[in-house]
Amino acid sequence: MTRKERIADITDVTAWDMVIIGGGITGTGILKLACQMGLKVLLLEQKDFAWGSSSRSSKMVHGGLRYMAQGQVALTRESVVERQRLLKEGQPLVTKQSFVLSHYKKAFPGPWLFNRLLSCYDFIAGEKQHKFWPKSSYLSLAPQVAEHDLLGGTQFFDALTEDARLVQRLIQESLQLGGQALNYAQVTTLDINAADNQLSVLLEDQKQRLIINAKVVVNACGAWTNLLQINQDKQANISKKPPVNMRPLRGSHLVIANWRLPVASVISVQHAQDKRPVQIYPWQNVTIVGTTDVEHHDDMALEAKISQSEFDYLLATIEQQFPHAQITKDDIISTFAGVRPVTTTNDSLAPSKEKRDHHIAKHQGVFTVTGGKLTTFRLIAQQVLTMVCQQLTVNDKTNALVLTDALNIASQQPILSQYTGAESLAFSHDIEQQILACYGELSAAFVHASEKTDCQPIRYSRHLWAELVWSVKFEQVQHLDDLLLRRTRLGNVLPEGARDLIPQVKALCSPYLTWSEKKWQEEIRRYLALWQCSYSLPQGETSSI
Incomplete structure (x- = not known):
């Protein structure tokens, strides 16, 4: 249509x-x-x-251990129940994910207290999903974490999605x-x-x-x-x-190549500056670091963007947990920031306490x-x-x-539809999982409508070339940023917002768009300016954490 x-x-x-x-x-x-x-x-x-x-969240489908620790038991119970249902009905778009927290001498929270909290968390879910690992075993689970005063770590499970x-x-x-x-x-x-x-x-x-x-x-x-x-x-x-x-609160994130900071589990870090939990985690074949929790005073009509102080705060998180990785600003592929729809009755309350x-x-x-x-x-x-x-x-x-x-x-009824075909989609496991995650019951229609040569990953991303064609044909793409930042995540996970791929994207998608050459050039300029403003590294401005 x-x-x-x-x-x-x-x-x-x-x-x-x-x-x-x-x-x-x-x-x-x-x-x-x-x-x-x-x-x-x-x-x-x-x-x-x-x-x-909804495109710039932390991508986590979780009960919220922090909320339970703050006494928001009802919210945690609701969230755990919904997480369990999404894991049952939303695979493979919603996937179970290992989380770990390192424990250090004289640091909060200690293993005993944290595992007691997780026992309550697992009780709601109806199954035990946590375990404390001593240092020798934990370093195999979370290699390269800071070892000084390390006691070990606790592993538990939540979920991730592509929001x-x-x-x-x-x-x-x-x-x-x-x-x-x-x-x-x-x-x-x-x-x-x-x-x-x-x-x-x-x-x-x-x-x-x-x-x-x-x-x-x-x-x-x-x-x-x-x-x-x-x-x-x-x-x-x-x-x-x-x-x-309404109290708009901004959460910002860094995107890093997974070969520079490889993690298999979500690493939860208590930031040394304010003791807030910050996560370092695998997503879409890259590593994400986030999130912050700060007041957002910018124009709500514009895309949110990370500040210099948030950027420095997140880099410090990596240095704290992975001191030998030597991650610098030059390792950051992109950034993204979202505004949370938080309601408040007390504006003086710290953002993370809302x-x-x-x-x-x-x-x-x-x-x-x-x-x-x-x-x-x-x-x-x-x-x-x-x-x-x-x-x-x-x-x-x-x-x-x-x-x-x-x-x-x-x-x-199921939250998401599932492919019910009796036969395999005849692709490798990773490609098949990507198709099923994106299209559910329409997976077979996607395969039939796509050239097999286009059903291949784009660089190291999970996205297939055929997804671009399907999006411009059926998913109401009006601008280039719709295609590269939301229908796919090429602009988030590839260097420079996938700038060097734009000619190939244009050649592949032009037959299905009514854009003139002038329109294409306007869209390219618009997208690159938007990416530079809101998805690249900050331009040096400051704001308080």
Whole structure:
């Protein structure tokens, strides 16, 4: 379906059961579950899908040991349960991952205390998944870690994912179920009244606005929640205060070639400066170091970027845990930074002490969901749709039972579809796993639509050349950065944002895009400028940690 056809399909609908504003993990999770229920649902995103926090998270599907240590037991319980379900239903996009923490003499936390905490963690999961390794054995598990005063280390298990691809999987499967989603579609005004709610939508590069009607509207804009302009019925006595007290917090990361800093497990490090946990971990055939947790005061319309002090803080983490690796700024391939949608009641609280709970409330006639974690997106969707069902059936008890049953049934269905073909996809294990992770039930369709010669990895990345073609044909690519930073991660994992591959990307994708030569050159300049600004090393500015 072309963009023009998609827009026509959207405008043909008189009134949607629900419109979701926000195309990150929260919004797409709600979209998928609502489509499984059989509702007529539309998702609108002002920039690209997963443009915000959902392509720049730490990629971890975890219960949150730190939250348990802070007394947030309920959040940890929810997260562990959801992690277990994602591991069961989301393979191979969500994969089990070994984590380790080194223990040093007179350093917190000691082995005994940390293993007691992990016993509670494993109790929730229903299986023991942790073990303390003495120094001699631990050095085989985590080679090259600092050995002075080392007692050993504890190994436990959580999970990792590819966050932007998880968003795409949810969208792709929602479209298969009859839902609709559109990127670069900014909701400029939202009129709330007793009848259908009316949204005015501005499409990128078009002066004409779309007018869309919806029975229910969900604000899933994350850290951008309070920027949504809502016009309420003049007869309604509703507060115009912002729905939440949003505190945008930035988390930044370094990307390093795995041959320079090879790790098989996630290495958790208590930073010497502030005792915060920082992780050094394998992802997409590179090594990631992150994350920070600092106030984000920059323009929310621009892509977040790492500061010099955050960069230095993360380099110090590597020096602390791997002193002999001698990692310098010259070893950094790229950086990325995301803004967490954290809500607060106390701005004086240290950023790392803020709770990560999610909140759902009806404000000015709109259901607003804020906070939360990537791990709990399905649970958030279920809770949002419980409230939406009540709104849709407020005067219809018969239909209320029907929708409640539909939600219960949908909530038991797999979070992600799986390839059910009886035969292998006839590729090597690594390539087959990449295809299954990216496309699920559409894996066979991907293989049939792709040239076999294009089903080969691009350099040392996990991505296949054929993924580029599929993305521009079926995944609403509007800009080059959509393709290189979110549909694939070539711009994150290859040097200089994969600059030297752009001519090959252009040659491969041009037949499926309507871009003129002038448009291509504009997109290349735009992408390289964006990468230099937000994904390269910092330009020397400072901010406090």
